[in-house]
Amino acid sequence: MITDRQQAILNFIVSEYVSSAAPVPSQSIAFGFSVSSATIRNDMADLEGEGYIRRPHISSGGIPSHKGYRRHVETLPRISTEPDAGARLRRQLEESAQDIELWTKAAAEMLSDMARNMAVVSPPKAPQARLKRIELVHLQEYLALLVMVLQEAKTKQRILHLRQSASQGDLTKISNKLNALFSGATAAAITPKEPAAEPAERQVIEALKGLLAAEDAGRFEEPLIAGLRHLMNQPEFLNGARLREVIDFLEDKRRLRESLSRIVAGEKMRVVIGRENDSGEIQECSVIIARYGQSEGVNGVVAVVGPTRLNYRRTIASVQTVSDALTGLVGELS
Known part of the structure; x- marks a missing residue:
């Protein structure tokens, strides 16, 4: 178990690391807490011992581990959707005259811009064509x-x-x-x-x-991907070999769709962090995915794929907003 202060320190480290991509030193953390740097260092040592943070070097600051990100996500307060963005997306989709390809493209592009990461959206499909x-x-x-x-x-x-x-x-x-x-x-x-x-x-x-x-x-529906540029701009993917692995996985559309279907099976929304992914190529990534549409009828998935260093609150809200907008539109079609 970690204390409330240690949880707050972990959340601070996650927030700072998401913004800077640099290890967070104890001196920076101490500014936000009414305790000494020594106390902060002791708390960080406990967090490291529990596996919530790690230090790239002995003298460096802390960065969240996959376990730390998971703890951070599980302790986030209730996340609200973004009604203005949802209304904009609805207007865009309604202008596309029920063209599913245009819907999917518009949804993927807007989700990518909202989350500032790569987005994947599958077209709506029914269990059986009707x-x-x-x-x-x-x-x-x-x-x-x-x-x-x-x-x-x-x-x-x-x-x-x-x-x-x-x-x-x-x-x-x-x-x-x-x-x-x-x-x-x-x-x-x-x-x-x-x-x-x-x-x-x-x-x-x-x-x-x-x-x-x-x-x-041929029930497989090819997902549409938007925002690869966001992924390429992340420092985690400056290594060309790591980026190539992720791109190869994404370009295999059937495998991508099957992987996303497994992730979200039976759940409305899911956050999968790092090694929780069953596909080796994206085990340094996080996937935030939601199903849209009707559970027993026409449905599809929307997802954001990015480095584990994600702004989880914003990304979860963005995915939920797009999922809700698409669910409303699919309901109008049925």
């Missing part, structure tokens, strides 16, 4: 464009070579009928309701089932 609506556009006598919109607002298109001619009126009639029958349906639930359905209608149903099945088979 149809929201379709449109059929007449191109030629035997050619039509099928536009399928999923419940997470993703759009898929396919050119249909019709087995019989169809006018725009015919196609509109088919799309209205199928929207009434199958809105919200999965691939397995889309079947002809009438044995004598028109050939064109059957062809559209076959195409819909194929598109939904393909979507389910």
Whole structure:
């Protein structure tokens, strides 16, 4: 156990080290406490003995260990979101006309700027692809464009070579009928309701089932990364080899997504510090990650990846703000 004063000293060391990236000497700490430098040194020795801080050299000041950062995060008071930033993000996303790629890009860029570190945002996805609506556009006598919109607002298109001619009126009639029958349906639930359905209608149903099945088979959604420049500017990554390891990990999008999914599994928000990460390349990093959307429906993740020397209070607030904004927008889509 550490005393209240030692906890305050640890928090001071974390705050100063986050700002300066330099070891924090006892003389600097003593200015903020009504005790002598000798008392501060004794408290620092206790913190070092408990593994909360370490000293790069015998005569140097203290820097937080991974255990120290964990203790600091666990003792932070309740962190509020940033309503102004959340409102700005909502406005940006609403202007993107339900374009999921633009949403994801805007969210990642804003989170990166808010946290001043690298941000990762995955597009929203459903456990199973569900149809929201379709449109059929007449191109030629035997050619039509099928536009399928999923419940997470993703759009898929396919050119249909019709087995019989169809006018725009015919196609509109088919799309209205199928929207009434199958809105919200999965691939397995889309079947002809009438044995004598028109050939064109059957062809559209076959195409819909194929598109939904393909979507389910490829449920992996590639995350979008923003703010790599912030990571490159951190003193921890001036070592090119360490930076290369992190970049290699981030560029493997499937592995990145799987790693983030494991981290946040079953939790709304999680802070993972240093060696708590199961991927070796980012064990000198911290990941603050939150899920957005609906736990049993359309959802995705937002995360900040940076050195363990993070401003945890600001970063947690930023991640929560973006998560809340995206959750609201996903709810409006469903």
